[in-house]
Amino acid sequence: MPDQNTLSKSAADSSISPIIENKSTAKASENSSLIDSIHSLDISDYAPLVTDDFDITTNLETALKEIFERYDLDCDSLLNDKELDDFAIFTNGEPFSKEEKLEISENLDCSEDGFLTLPGFIQMYSLQTCSGDELETWKDLLKHGYNKDLSLSSK
Ligand SMILES: [Ca+2]
Numbered sequence: 001m002p003d004q005n006t007l008s009k010s011a012a013d014s015s016i017s018p019i020i021e022n023k024s025t026a027k028a029s030e031n032s033s034l035i036d037s038i039h040s041l042d043i044s045d046y047a048p049l050v051t052d053d054f055d056i057t058t059n060l061e062t063a064l065k066e067i068f069e070r071y072d073l074d075c076d077s078l079l080n081d082k083e084l085d086d087f088a089i090f091t092n093g094e095p096f097s098k099e100e101k102l103e104i105s106e107n108l109d110c111s112e113d114g115f116l117t118l119p120g121f122i123q124m125y126s127l128q129t130c131s132g133d134e135l136e137t138w139k140d141l142l143k144h145g146y147n148k149d150l151s152l153s154s155k
Contacts, residue, residue: 043138046148049129056126059150060137066152067144068121078115091140 049060056064071079071087079087084104085095096104104110109120116124129137147153 041135041138043134043148046138047150049134049137054130056122056129057150060125060129061122063141063144063146063150064122064125065118067140068118070144077118078111078113079121080113080115084116091143 047059048057051057067087068079069075071083073083074080081101084101088094088096104116104120104124105114108123109117111117125137125140141150145152
């Protein structure tokens, strides 16, 4: 019998280097009181909303577009005061405050009349979602009938 050639496994062993992906933690704001109300929502197995490049996913954009169109009753691709109020009431239970509306018109893409455009609407969610507040975004999506795979469960 030939000598038992003990193969060194050193090469294989060295592959146990600590490659721990340092993903930005969406759970960083655990102490935030805002999270309390939606504490029970575990989004770990939900569809991703943010890409690796910290942009919103195509699926989220599609969903937001669809939601925007629900409130754009006169189909002018803008959310006027009334339409924006309807959205805020359905989503948050109350219309946006004067301050919030001012913030929207100053920071998001709006028409000359100060009405929120679709890009502005997507921008609003993009800012919220990509700043780590995916829970808030999911809350709104679920409210509008989307399931965790980001498809409409109703209808
Ligand atoms: Ca409109």
